[in-house]
Amino acid sequence: xxxxxxxxxxxxxxxxxxxxxxxxxxxxxxxxxxxxxxxxxxxxxxxxxxxxxxxxxxxxxxxxxxxxxxxxxxxxxxxxxxxxxxxxxxxxxxxxxxxxxxxxxxxxxxxxxxxxxxxxxxxxxxxxxxxxxxxxxxxxxxxxxxxxxxxxxxxxxxxxxxxxxxxxxxxxxxxxxxxxxxxxxxxxxxxxxxxxxxxxxxxxxxxxxxxxxxxxxxxxxxxxxxxxxxxxxxxxxxxxxxxxxxxxxxxxx
Amino acid sequence: xxxxxxxxxxxxxxxxxxxxxxxxxxxxxxxxxxxxxxxxxxxxxxxxxxxxxxxxxxxxxxxxxxxxxxxxxxxxxxxxxxxxxxxxxxxxxxxxxxxxxxxxxxxxxxxxxxxxxxxxxxxxxxxxxxxxxxxxxxxxxxxxxxxxxxxxxxxxxxxxxxxxxxxxxxxxxxxxxxxxxxxxxxxxxxxxxxxxxxxxxxxxxxxxxxxxxxxxxxxxxxxxxxxxxxxxxxxxxxxxxxxxxxxxxxxxxxxxxxxxxxxxxxxxxxxxxxxxxxxxxxxxxxx
Numbered sequence: 001x002x003x004x005x006x007x008x009x010x011x012x013x014x015x016x017x018x019x020x021x022x023x024x025x026x027x028x029x030x031x032x033x034x035x036x037x038x039x040x041x042x043x044x045x046x047x048x049x050x051x052x053x054x055x056x057x058x059x060x061x062x063x064x065x066x067x068x069x070x071x072x073x074x075x076x077x078x079x080x081x082x083x084x085x086x087x088x089x090x091x092x093x094x095x096x097x098x099x100x101x102x103x104x105x106x107x108x109x110x111x112x113x114x115x116x117x118x119x120x121x122x123x124x125x126x127x128x129x130x131x132x133x134x135x136x137x138x139x140x141x142x143x144x145x146x147x148x149x150x151x152x153x154x155x156x157x158x159x160x161x162x163x164x165x166x167x168x169x170x171x172x173x174x175x176x177x178x179x180x181x182x183x184x185x186x187x188x189x190x191x192x193x194x195x196x197x198x199x200x201x202x203x204x205x206x207x208x209x210x211x212x213x214x215x216x217x218x219x220x221x222x223x224x225x226x227x228x229x230x231x232x233x234x235x236x237x238x239x240x241x242x243x244x245x246x247x248x249x250x251x252x253x
Numbered sequence: 254x255x256x257x258x259x260x261x262x263x264x265x266x267x268x269x270x271x272x273x274x275x276x277x278x279x280x281x282x283x284x285x286x287x288x289x290x291x292x293x294x295x296x297x298x299x300x301x302x303x304x305x306x307x308x309x310x311x312x313x314x315x316x317x318x319x320x321x322x323x324x325x326x327x328x329x330x331x332x333x334x335x336x337x338x339x340x341x342x343x344x345x346x347x348x349x350x351x352x353x354x355x356x357x358x359x360x361x362x363x364x365x366x367x368x369x370x371x372x373x374x375x376x377x378x379x380x381x382x383x384x385x386x387x388x389x390x391x392x393x394x395x396x397x398x399x400x401x402x403x404x405x406x407x408x409x410x411x412x413x414x415x416x417x418x419x420x421x422x423x424x425x426x427x428x429x430x431x432x433x434x435x436x437x438x439x440x441x442x443x444x445x446x447x448x449x450x451x452x453x454x455x456x457x458x459x460x461x462x463x464x465x466x467x468x469x470x471x472x473x474x475x476x477x478x479x480x481x482x483x484x485x486x487x488x489x490x491x492x493x494x495x496x497x498x499x500x501x502x503x504x505x506x507x508x509x510x511x512x513x514x515x516x517x518x519x520x521x522x523x524x525x526x527x528x529x530x531x532x533x534x535x536x537x538x539x540x
Contacts (some may be wrong), residue, residue, distance in 0.1 A: 021537050022538065092496055094524070095531075096536060097528050
């Protein structure tokens with residue numbers, strides 16, 4: 001029997017699902033919720049970059065800004081929660097709308113946790129630079145590389161949310177290997193002779209920073225999973241990533 | 254401002270509501286029209302009101318001990334289809350029904366089949382409560398009496414009590430059975446009509462928007478009752494309330510312009526519908 005499915009997507013490019021809601025306020029509320037989550041995502045990326053720059057830059061002052069701004073993301077998370085409650089109570093969303101609301105609530109939680117991690121990195125940066133210690137160049141390079149790949153993945157994840165774009169979500173999954181590789185390189189560098197000038201007490205916060213950045217990458221992947229959930233109607237958490245990526249790449253073919 | 258969901262990367266090959274309205278071709282029902290234990294089996298049912306083709310090749314099973322919700326915009330044919338299930342459309346001039354509808358394997362449109370006992374086997378509850386202008390007792394006893402279902406006053410009394418109990422009304426009316434049914438509240442009247450339907454031992458109960466005239470409390474009581482009745486009967490319900498369909502049914506069928514667009518497990522239809530038309534309708538995007 002020929003099907004005209006509501007789920008699925010064509011290869012590449014953004015297409016439209018259909019009509020707006022009959023009740024315009026419903027669309028406005030959904031758009032407002034998405035706006036909050038996008039803002040959280042964008043600010044989280046800035047926070048991560050700021051926290052890492054406190055380790056890489058000439059001084060640790062960006063870390064203070066990160067810690068100052070952290071509560072703003074918490075407030076955005078509270079606003080997003082309130083918007084979710086209001087939407088569920090007033091609109092009783094179904095089908096794709098229900099998935100959007102659930103996914104945006106989960107994405108808000110992921111972004112908020114990622115922002116917490118940025119604050120943790122900032123705290124460790126202050127700890128590390130308390131006596132004006134500078135990172136040895138090899139560690140700087142490895143940390144910068146990890147930061148770039150993590151921030152790139154997180155930005156992709158947030159961008160994927162803006163249109164629930166499967167291709168961008170798949171790109172985040174594809175970044176995972178690079179994230180692992182960059183994290184591995186940083187860990188290796190931290191225990192390599194190049195880091196020898198640093199005493200163990202100085203290395204400890206850097207190891208934590210490396211682990212924390214890796215976790216931010218996992219939040220990016222979790223956001224991408226929610227994008228797939230909305231667009232495809234499938235919960236892909238805990239699925240084998242390689243098979244998932246392969247399936248999503250060949251969807252519709 | 255664009256709809257958030259309208260920006261999602263989606264398949265645009267799906268037939269749209271506008272296409273169908275212009276006479277576009279509908280490609281067929283999505284989902285499993287069959288159930289493992291069907292009470293009624295409908296195949297390629299077509300209905301015309303004069304020249305108007307109101308139901309187009311609709312096939313659907315009504316399962317045993319199951320509630321099937323029929324949803325869709327006004328004029329989509331869901332009530333027309335419901336009325337086919339006990340030949341209520343026979344009473345409408347110019348209405349023609351083609352196709353096959355069987356109840357326990359027997360074709361209900363056989364020329365030799367008397368529709369009166371059929372309508373006892375396949376009872377109907379209407380949108381607006383319509384008790385007879387008689388006592389509460391007589392409202393329930395009437396059908397049993399004309400169908401000759403009881404042999405004595407004691408049996409009739411027992412039947413009335415059982416039916417009112419099943420309809421969840423006995424405790425509220427047991428001390429005033431001789432009072433007019435029309436004196437009850439709207440919700441009680443609707444339960445009285447359900448008791449009247451139950452009293453003639455139906456196999457299937459059809460409900461055409463049974464709660465649309467009731468307040469939320471009365472609606473909740475009827476919905477609870479529907480869930481209890483499912484243990485004994487097959488139920489097909491037409492409703493305009495998406496939430497009600499989601500709450501009371503196990504399967505949902507979405508109709509559009511006389512076509513059965515999609516049928517499936519209610520949870521699946523309301524969380525992840527497979528047809529774009531279904532999704533547009535249940536999310537309020539129809540346009």
